[in-house]
Amino acid sequence: MNHSFILQAEWDGGRNSEGRIEANQLKTAISIPKEMGGPGIGTNPDEMLLGAAATCYLITLAAMMERGSLPVEKLSLESEGIVDVTNNIFTYVSITHKPYIRLKPEASEKDMEHARKLAEKAEGSCMISRAIAGNVALSTLPHIEKSGEGEA
Template identity: 25%
Template sequence: MPIQPVDVAYTAVATAENGRDGRVASDDGNLDVVVNPPKELGGSGAGTNPEQLFAAGYSACFQGALGVVARQAKADISGSTVTAEVGIGKTPDGGFGIKVALTTRIPNVDEATARALVEKAHQVCPYSNATRGNIEVTLTVG
């Protein structure tokens, strides 16, 4: 699929120092965190890591997309949550890759409606659009 042009409304800026074993900060000062590889990847696990940051961003973005499609459908998603699990590991070619599992809970709608909303949100969410065709993303309605 060709890259679609984007009329940029906002740009986030963050700078990393020392890669996976250092610090990441946003230019506006709202984010300033120590990053460290998890113990499973040989680090101390003392700070956050890029996978946690990606999971936080994806879950928040997907929740926002869910809100957009729910308003269009006039569906009540109050009390809903989106949990993103981001896994990292080796790829068959010797590199590294990630995969994502999104679990969405929507207590105030039936399962069929919840599934339809999640599928539509997956088409709207900028993170879903950025990763589509690049990484495995599974959707679960819980």
């Protein structure tokens, strides 16, 4: 069974102009980021690729931990995308996901290890990661702790 996603886009001129996109729940202005010599209005393809990879990873990890019956208290994510600019050629080099997983106090050492394995495995299970694999280096640096440990 296939699922179709439709995005409508408008662009108001040349390279340093701005545009708009809309796709179901997504509606935003777009332009080239200031860091790359653009106007920096709204979002941009670099942020959108990072957002797609990060949200796919996070949702996949949450589903895997739920199926694994892990006692999760908190799950959050920071993801970093690196874009190389050499000779005015822009190349998306890497995406690193840094999930923070805090398990409930009753979590065992086995649960902690299971969470670590799932954090690593989620990358390869996410459809966006699979779509960009081989073109963008993907890595995961999980931080896993039990509630009450390491908290200030």
